[in-house]
Amino acid sequence: MKKARLTAIIATAALFSVTAVLAQGAKLSDNAIKVGVLTDLSGVYSELSGPGSVKAAQMAADDFMAANAAYKGKVQVIGVDHQNKADVASNKAAEMIDRQNVDVLMDLPTSSAALSASEVAKGKKIPVMVVTGGTTALTNEKCNKYTFHYAYDNYMLANGTGSAVTKRGGNSWYIIYPNYAFGQDLDRQMTAAVKENGGKLVTASDATPFPNTDFSSYLLKAQSLKPKIFGTMQAGNDLVNVVKQYNEFGLKKQGIGLGIGLLFETDVAALGQDAFAGALATVPWYWNLDQRSRDWSAKFEKAFGKKPTWAQAGVYSATTTYLQAVARAKSDNGDAVVKALEGHRFSDFFARSAYVRPQDHRVTLDVYTVQVKPKAQAKEAGDIFTKVATIPSAKAFTPLAEVKCKF
Amino acid sequence: MNTQLLLIQVFNGLVNGAFYALLSLGLAVIFGMLRIVNFMHGALYMLGAFTAFALGQAFGLGFWPALILAPLIVGALGMLLERTLLSRLYGLEPSYNLLLTFGLTLLTQDLVKQVMLSQFAVSSAPYTTPDVLTGVVNLGFVVFPKYRLFVIALTLVICLVTWFVVEKTRVGAIIRASTENPGVTRAFGIDVSKWVTGVFGVGVGLAGLAGVLAAPIYSVEPYMGAELIITTFAVVVIGGLGSILGSIVTGFAVGVLAAVGAAVYPPIANTLVFILMAVVLLVRPSGLFGLPEGTR
Numbered sequence: 001m002k003k004a005r006l007t008a009i010i011a012t013a014a015l016f017s018v019t020a021v022l023a024q025g026a027k028l029s030d031n032a033i034k035v036g037v038l039t040d041l042s043g044v045y046s047e048l049s050g051p052g053s054v055k056a057a058q059m060a061a062d063d064f065m066a067a068n069a070a071y072k073g074k075v076q077v078i079g080v081d082h083q084n085k086a087d088v089a090s091n092k093a094a095e096m097i098d099r100q101n102v103d104v105l106m107d108l109p110t111s112s113a114a115l116s117a118s119e120v121a122k123g124k125k126i127p128v129m130v131v132t133g134g135t136t137a138l139t140n141e142k143c144n145k146y147t148f149h150y151a152y153d154n155y156m157l158a159n160g161t162g163s164a165v166t167k168r169g170g171n172s173w174y175i176i177y178p179n180y181a182f183g184q185d186l187d188r189q190m191t192a193a194v195k196e197n198g199g200k201l202v203t204a205s206d207a208t209p210f211p212n213t214d215f216s217s218y219l220l221k222a223q224s225l226k227p228k229i230f231g232t233m234q235a236g237n238d239l240v241n242v243v244k245q246y247n248e249f250g251l252k253k254q255g256i257g258l259g260i261g262l263l264f265e266t267d268v269a270a271l272g273q274d275a276f277a278g279a280l281a282t283v284p285w286y287w288n289l290d291q292r293s294r295d296w297s298a299k300f301e302k303a304f305g306k307k308p309t310w311a312q313a314g315v316y317s318a319t320t321t322y323l324q325a326v327a328r329a330k331s332d333n334g335d336a337v338v339k340a341l342e343g344h345r346f347s348d349f350f351a352r353s354a355y356v357r358p359q360d361h362r363v364t365l366d367v368y369t370v371q372v373k374p375k376a377q378a379k380e381a382g383d384i385f386t387k388v389a390t391i392p393s394a395k396a397f398t399p400l401a402e403v404k405c406k407f
Numbered sequence: 408m409n410t411q412l413l414l415i416q417v418f419n420g421l422v423n424g425a426f427y428a429l430l431s432l433g434l435a436v437i438f439g440m441l442r443i444v445n446f447m448h449g450a451l452y453m454l455g456a457f458t459a460f461a462l463g464q465a466f467g468l469g470f471w472p473a474l475i476l477a478p479l480i481v482g483a484l485g486m487l488l489e490r491t492l493l494s495r496l497y498g499l500e501p502s503y504n505l506l507l508t509f510g511l512t513l514l515t516q517d518l519v520k521q522v523m524l525s526q527f528a529v530s531s532a533p534y535t536t537p538d539v540l541t542g543v544v545n546l547g548f549v550v551f552p553k554y555r556l557f558v559i560a561l562t563l564v565i566c567l568v569t570w571f572v573v574e575k576t577r578v579g580a581i582i583r584a585s586t587e588n589p590g591v592t593r594a595f596g597i598d599v600s601k602w603v604t605g606v607f608g609v610g611v612g613l614a615g616l617a618g619v620l621a622a623p624i625y626s627v628e629p630y631m632g633a634e635l636i637i638t639t640f641a642v643v644v645i646g647g648l649g650s651i652l653g654s655i656v657t658g659f660a661v662g663v664l665a666a667v668g669a670a671v672y673p674p675i676a677n678t679l680v681f682i683l684m685a686v687v688l689l690v691r692p693s694g695l696f697g698l699p700e701g702t703r
Contacts, residue, residue, distance in 0.1 A: 207674060211635065213631065213635075214423060214624075216419050244626060249552055387474050
């Protein structure tokens with residue numbers, strides 16, 4: 001009796017879900033699209049991505065549901081903390097996919113965490129959109145069919161900044177990098193870019209512990225080596241400490257310029273833009289790039305209380321791109337979405353002339369080399385960058401001939 | 408690796424050494440007198456830096472007033488914690504106060520993070536060096552920030568004063584008597600529990616002072632004490648648990664050693680202190696300056 005009733009309930013439930021699916025013409029697992037934002041909610045990268053990334057994904061979901069009546073109420077966003085640790089990231093990724101039925105993983109700051117989550121998702125055939133993680137391994141030796149790399153990567157940073165700085169006369173470098181996947185990769189890319197443009201390294205790069213607060217040893221070493229550029233591949237709080245101490249030791253006055261591998265708006269805010277003034281960096285976007293960007297940023301600021309970083313804007317764009325692929329595929333099945341994404345060309349407020357390369361799943365887009373303005377030149381709060389150059393989508397990322405990816 | 412660079416590193420190491428010394432001094436005072444393993448010391452160091460930052464944001468107070476006020480505020484908070492929480496654990500196993508102070512650490516860090524994000528909208532805050540100490544001095548062999556020289560000098564003075572008070576004065580004698588034999592000391596009409604609270608306040612105030620000194624060098628952020636405290640504990644163990652002189656000397660020595668290590672072979676910089684700790688413990692289980700248990 002009991003069993004019969006249970007069967008009846010299940011049958012009815014199944015019937016309902018089938019009709020629901022038929023009504024909208026899309027096949028959705030558990031009748032919903034679940035976006036899992038796996039990010040740093042508490043640590044060094046939480047301000048530049050973290051809760052802001054979760055909010056951005058939620059905004060993308062809301063906008064998508066408003067624009068596509070068939071998906072009304074069907075997109076959910078979950079934010080989970082991976083603490084920038086590779087092991088935590090793989091556990092959380094597995095848990096989100098198995099228990100919470102997440103259909104896509106999003107964001108993933110910290111390269112080591114991005115790599116381990118990507119590995120887990122591959123086994124479970126779930127797409128991953130890495131936005132805030134930087135290592136080029138994601139689209140090279142560690143690439144897989146389900147992982148897409150959005151917004152930026154270390155090749156693009158190094159290629160943009162390394163060549164811009166070297167071409168402007170900064171042709172001798174001393175580089176330090178945080179000793180984990182991201183830093184090691186960025187050091188390799190930056191060194192290659194400097195050499196390619198006729199520059200040289202005055203000594204081998206030094207690995208620093210991650211995270212680290214005291215960089216005085218390396219700054220003193222730079223003082224005695226006298227390179228033209230002190231290159232720092234640190235990110236987030238570590239970068240803030242490096243730059244603070246770079247100014248404290250008066251390196252700029254001694255004729256040693258600053259080369260920054262990865263720069264977020266929040267780093268500049270944390271230290272004051274005068275500390276960074278004149279430094280060059282490469283970014284995929286910034287909030288007052290143009291009117292479209294300003295409009296979106298105003299919306300974000302209203303919802304979140306702060307201006308978006310390019311990482312957070314990237315999460316909105318990546319989430320939208322994913323959801324549109326689900327709509328095109330009429331399914332949230334991993335393989336179907338991957339197929340819909342591959343070779344897709346699009347342009348939105350964040351990603352211009354964007355193209356999802358089918359060969360390695362690198363999402364290429366126009367990127368910008370920018371220079372930090374002194375505070376006196378800022379026209380409004382948060383006006384920190386002057387655009388120096390636009391690097392077109394096709395030239396900004398690793399050329400396909402050099403890509404080592406094999407699916 | 409040239410000799411000049413090595414010399415520079417020896418000198419540079421004194422700065423980090425100053426922070427290790429100041430923190431382990433506080434720990435040594437608290438452990439030596441009260442037998443409390445204060446795991447919260449790193450969080451209180453961070454609180455010192457954060458208080459200096461918050462005083463500046465809220466009241467426009469600069470570095471100098473903060474240098475006096477922040478340690479007092481942190482010290483007072485320490486005394487409050489000792490009275491309300493820690494004093495209830497005396498006589499219990501040390502693991503109880505370790506768990507309590509560890510829990511308080513997590514609580515403090517997250518609380519500060521929440522306050523920073525909601526009040527100041529930053530997760531790491533800038534703190535500028537006072538004008539008179541801005542800039543660099545050419546010492547002949549190296550160009551060094553004035554402010555760091557000031558940190559070394561001030562720390563040396565504080566360390567010597569603390570050592571002198573504890574080892575050579577009547578106040579020090581009372582404190583030591585209060586912890587050696589509270590019953591007899593009480594019989595002399597001395598309010599032992601007040602002294603205990605006071606000592607804890609001073610020890611914690613030293614951590615707060617280290618925090619204010621650190622604010623212009625490192626960015627002020629909720630977890631700035633977490634990393635440092637591990638090294639500081641190693642320093643305390645190497646120097647000998649509770650030894651005032653041991654913590655001062657070892658603090659500076661470890662700073663110098665780590666800096667030289669970082670110059671010779673960077674990856675070893677953070678591990679060096681633990682290798683040293685292992686070696687010292689093998690040879691002298693009670694630490695370099697510590698007396699074997701039972702003889703004190």
